[in-house]
Amino acid sequence: MVIKIICVGKIRSNEIKILINSYLKKTNRFCPLEFVEIPDLKNSKNLSINQIKLEESKLIFNKLKNNEIIVALDENGEQLSSIDFSNFIKKKMITSTKTLVFILGGAYGLSKSLKDFSTFKISFSKMTFSHEIARLIAIEQIFRAITIINNHPYHNK
Amino acid sequence: MVIKIICVGKIRSNEIKILINSYLKKTNRFCPLEFVEIPDLKNSKNLSINQIKLEESKLIFNKLKNNEIIVALDENGEQLSSIDFSNFIKKKMITSTKTLVFILGGAYGLSKSLKDFSTFKISFSKMTFSHEIARLIAIEQIFRAITIINNHPYHNK
Numbered sequence: 001m002v003i004k005i006i007c008v009g010k011i012r013s014n015e016i017k018i019l020i021n022s023y024l025k026k027t028n029r030f031c032p033l034e035f036v037e038i039p040d041l042k043n044s045k046n047l048s049i050n051q052i053k054l055e056e057s058k059l060i061f062n063k064l065k066n067n068e069i070i071v072a073l074d075e076n077g078e079q080l081s082s083i084d085f086s087n088f089i090k091k092k093m094i095t096s097t098k099t100l101v102f103i104l105g106g107a108y109g110l111s112k113s114l115k116d117f118s119t120f121k122i123s124f125s126k127m128t129f130s131h132e133i134a135r136l137i138a139i140e141q142i143f144r145a146i147t148i149i150n151n152h153p154y155h156n157k
Numbered sequence: 158m159v160i161k162i163i164c165v166g167k168i169r170s171n172e173i174k175i176l177i178n179s180y181l182k183k184t185n186r187f188c189p190l191e192f193v194e195i196p197d198l199k200n201s202k203n204l205s206i207n208q209i210k211l212e213e214s215k216l217i218f219n220k221l222k223n224n225e226i227i228v229a230l231d232e233n234g235e236q237l238s239s240i241d242f243s244n245f246i247k248k249k250m251i252t253s254t255k256t257l258v259f260i261l262g263g264a265y266g267l268s269k270s271l272k273d274f275s276t277f278k279i280s281f282s283k284m285t286f287s288h289e290i291a292r293l294i295a296i297e298q299i300f301r302a303i304t305i306i307n308n309h310p311y312h313n314k
Contacts, residue, residue, distance in 0.1 A: 015172035079236075082285040125282040128239040128312065133297055140290055155285065 001092065002099045003027075003142060006036045006063050007135055008056050008106035016132045023139040030146045033139075036063050040106075049108045057111040060103060068099045070118040072110055073138060075128065077121030082155065085122070086145035093149070104138055107131050158249065159256045160184075160299060163193045163220055164292055165213050165263035173289045180296040187303045190296075193220050197263075206265045214268040217260060225256045227275040229267055230295060232285065234278030239312065242279070243302035250306070261295055264288050 011017050020035075027033045038059045044052050064070065069092055080088065092100050103110060103118065115121060124137055147154035168174050177192075184190045195216045201209050221227065226249055237245065249257050260267060260275065272278060281294055304311035 013176070015175050018172050019170070075238075079283045081232075081283045085284065124284055126236045126238045127242065127281055127298055128301070129294070129297065133294065137286070137290065137294070140286065141284055144285070 001097060002032045004034045004036060004099055004101045005138060006060055006101060007104040008038045009040045009131055011132050013132055016136055019136055020139055023143045027143045027146055030150050053108055053111040056106050057114045060114060068101045071102045071120040071122055072115045072118035073102055073104045074110055074115055074121050075123050075126060077123035079123050082141060082144050085141060086148035089145045090149045102138060104135060158254060159189045161191045161193060161256055161258045162295060163217055163258060164261040165195045166197045166288055168289050170289055173293055176293055177296055180300045184300045184303055187307050210265050210268040213263050214271045217271060225258045228259045228277040228279055229272045229275035230259055230261045231267055231272055231278050232280050232283060234280035236280050239298060239301050242298060243305035246302045247306045259295060261292060
């Protein structure tokens with residue numbers, strides 16, 4: 001199974017970029033993981049929040065393919081422990097050969113239509129994080145889940 | 158009011174250090190925020206997890222002073238949204254001149270005695286983060302809370 005993270009917006013912080021790339025490299029030792037970055041919208045200053053979410057959704061929908069399992073990462077989704085999250089991924093690995101796609105919104109989150117379209121909605125926290133830190137958290141949790149599945153000691157150290 | 162974060166263990170990642178220092182600097186523009194770092198235990202390889210938590214607790218207890226409001230950051234604590242978290246801090250600012258202390262455990266979390274001793278227990282997530290990322294999340298949420306209290310646009314952008 002391949003894991004894909006679709007996310008919106010450029011990461012500006014060099015430090016976050018380095019940290020994300022390091023988790024990406026480490027995760028790829030166990031499981032193919034791919035980032036799809038939707039570029040920031042142009043002229044977003046002239047758009048309302050709902051328009052921004054709608055335009056971003058269209059760009060995200062364009063990246064989705066048939067036969068993918070879609071998981072929206074949304075603060076109102078189901079809250080899982082890291083162990084439960086690893087079990088969720090493990091189950092998908094066992095029962096499916098499809099690509100598992102995690103979608104992470106931009107600064108204003110995901111549109112309702114995208115959340116409704118997603119088969120699963122998972123929340124990492126009730127709190128709001130900057131979208132740069134949200135992306136770092138997402139990849140750290142996916143890496144952590146993959147190490148738990150592979151009995152690697154990362155989670156227990 | 159002064160905010161203090163007591164945390165255990167050195168941060169090894171240079172990138173996380175830079176990010177934390179940047180939030181520390183930005184928060185200090187609004188509110189005095191201080192980090193107290195308890196050094197990693199020596200010879201911890203010879204200790205059980207409970208012994209490590211106990212020894213770390215002793216060192217944390219030594220740093221606590223009278224007249225402080227103690228908040229344990231613990232995954233089983235109360236989950237708040239960022240707005241609720243900012244209201245929690247705001248209320249303490251209005252009703253008290255005491256120092257508000259957030260305690261963040263080491264790799265294995267906080268001891269039961271420290272959690273019992275704390276007046277408040279707050280959880281940022283049901284998930285387990287590396288203690289380096291947990292520290293970054295804590296300071297980002299404190300910065301976010303302070304900007305919300307001060308009507309700074311950080312939370313809404």
